[in-house]
Amino acid sequence: MVDMSLTAAVPETVVESAVESPIKLQVSDVTIKYSATPALSGVNLSVHEHEIFGIIGPANAGKTSFLKALNRMDTFNSNMTVEGQIHFNGLDIHNLRNIYALRSRIGVVFPLPVGLPLTIYENVALSPRLRGINNKGDLDIIVERCLTRAALWDEVKDRLNSLGSLLSGGQQQRLTIARALSQEPDLLMLDEFSIAVDPVTTMRIEDVLKELKKDMTIILVTNLVQQARRLADRTAFFLEGQCVEIGITEDLFTGEVEDQRTRDYVEGKFG
């Protein structure tokens, strides 16, 4: 099953790695453009299994575009083009026969929460149903587990049949996280999830993420450098469409940095 052609596609230069687990995601020379305007150019990085990979940087750095490229959302936006190569589990995601299957293994949480106009229960049960799980008992277990992990279960367990789209912003964000978890993803991507969530819940979700690391790989895009410091094993710094630096998270704060702008950013000198 291990295919020689895959080996050839992965560049030999291995990005500095703190984690000795295998590579989950290999991004080689990726440039993302909207029409002709580049949003992100020349990114090379790799994410290892069971690590939390942080991405920090100010607005318009290309962080969200990067996540969209990983999930192949470019197929839904005719203006968006992705150049370069992205390998997920060793497979080139631009040459897949079934990108729906790819997306179903990647959970995404975007900054603005979207509760689907279904019941809370069905919001979380939707992804399992799409995979063909229709047994009520199985679904009950999945729904409870995912809502619990997303720190929402206690608040909604008595009204699972009310509409998910009518929850408050913070609850919808946790519902979105529960929905992403219900995908049982290989890779979980969170884009500034804490914007819509109060600090206490943010801390609870952060604890959950540390737990989840055992089961999956996590990419955490955050505007809070301290959140990256608390959670991420390694962190990349994006600025104005460039990946400025990638390193072990603690090094960006206290160790040697290659680029002074990284240190200036984490110390809050601009942002």
Add this chain to the structure above:
Amino acid sequence: MSEIQHLQPSMSADFDSRNLDWYIDRIVQSLVFIAGISAIIFIIGIFVFITMEGFGFLLEDFTFREFFLSPFWEPSDEDAPEYGILALVAGTASVTGLAMVVAIPFSLGAAIFIGEFATGKLRESLKVLVELLAAIPSVVWGFIGLSIMNPLIIDLFDVPVGLNVLNAGIILGLMAAPIMTSIAEDALKAVPDRYREAAEALGATRWQVIFKTVLPAAKNGLLGAVLLGVGRGFGETMAVLMATGHAVNIPSSLFDPVRALTATIAAELGETAVGSPHYQALFTIGIFLFIITFLINLSADLIVRGIRKG
């Protein structure tokens, strides 16, 4: 190399294989695509089928001069049938023209009132009434022309017959007005509020704002509304069949009976033998109507689209 061997191939395998849902999605996509292009197929189909039925006439009996310039529509004359639609065109044009004279001021006035003056409940109820007015079937309008307008015109103007240009024009005007009102109101609504605010800031009163700012800004949409009204008038069948008096005649006054292109087809198609020159001539009128209304709708669409872009 070493990383690759750690991969779990089973996990990645499903990315590279298409499941049932993938195929269902493709099949649905093809099916709805066919449904999507059905509108194009039908438009082409309409043109092809009516041309097919009218083709014999176009080849043999049709002369441009006679068809468009002769005022005599005498297809059932056994010795020398004549197929001139000039009088029918004049009938349609006179009725449609009068209809526009009736409908344009009222629909524009109603659109301005609904769009610029009325608020809240009043506005909602007026819109509902206009919508209901638009829903009255044309055969009912024809019946109204025949049974209510006809005696009314005879009484008011002291004429022997009340089925004429005036009757059909008013009926057609009332039919076209609701549609023109709602399209005109859309056009007024499309004028950004900042135009109104800017004019009001300069001290203009409400009606000055409307006449000097809103109407000029909405003029394309309003023109589109008028064109669609004209198209409606050209194509209307039952009401003009019942209210015009149905006499082949180039009208010289509002009280002359006329006959419309559409009504001619409706009245005569049932009495002609399939494939006869008369039958084919009726289809040729159909081709003419199709082309005219196609052009009217096309230009209305282009004009209205123009404002959206601009």
Add this chain to the structure above:
Amino acid sequence: MFAESALNVRNKRVQNLYRILFLMMTVLLVIPVIIILSTLIAKGGSIISIDFLFTDPTNGMTAGGIFPALLGTVWIVAVALLASVPLGVAAAIYLNEYAGDNWFTRMIQLAIINLAGVPSIVHALFGVGAFVIFFGFGTSILAASLTLAIMTLPVVIVSTRESLRAVPQAFREACWNMGATRWQTIKRVVLPNAVSGILTGVILEVSRTTGETAPIMFTGAAFFLPFLPQSVFDQTMALSLHLFVVATQVPGVPENLPYGVALVLIAMVLLMNSISIAFRMYLRGKKKW
């Protein structure tokens, strides 16, 4: 100072005058509906009864009821809906969920606009040429209904498309992100939230189809038939054509008979339109997001 306030007073007066003028125009537009309805009720109301609705016309259509015409209209409308609703909804799904913003989509939109703009009598000619003759259905319910289905297709497409468009794009993207195919997204999230809006459009189409006369005159509706239709290949009477016939073609009809037919027809049409409008308003007040 004084001059200015005098000007203001004048302007106010002019403004009020205009307001009243426009109100008058609107009222004049609406008044005919009221006059028409009250005349129809005054002159035709007396004939309406259960018997009128459920008995056959007698005495060369100068007496009796309208049952065969009523039933025929139900047949024609039902078959037309069976054809146009699936086709129209699918076309709207294509346009709103799959089609890109390109020249081809604009062509389809233009075709839809023109389909709605082609005169009804031209649709009738098409029905004769295509369904009656070419496909060999003869003058039948099937031919008449298919003609009407094509004619009213734009109503279904436009209203369905509007209700699909009202479902926020974010819901679709959330589904796609989870790995749902476009169709899974449509089936599970988009359609369930658009279905009531689509229903509003369908009711509107029923109303349109009920009132149409010209397209069915030569394709399937008959002036008078002594029997009821047994299948879609039979001819039938229809309420709209029946009004035309008793109003213009039959001598010696008592005055209240055509008024009664017109009243039934307009009542059906306006009732369905009102239901559609009321339903739309109810939905507007009951948002799910």
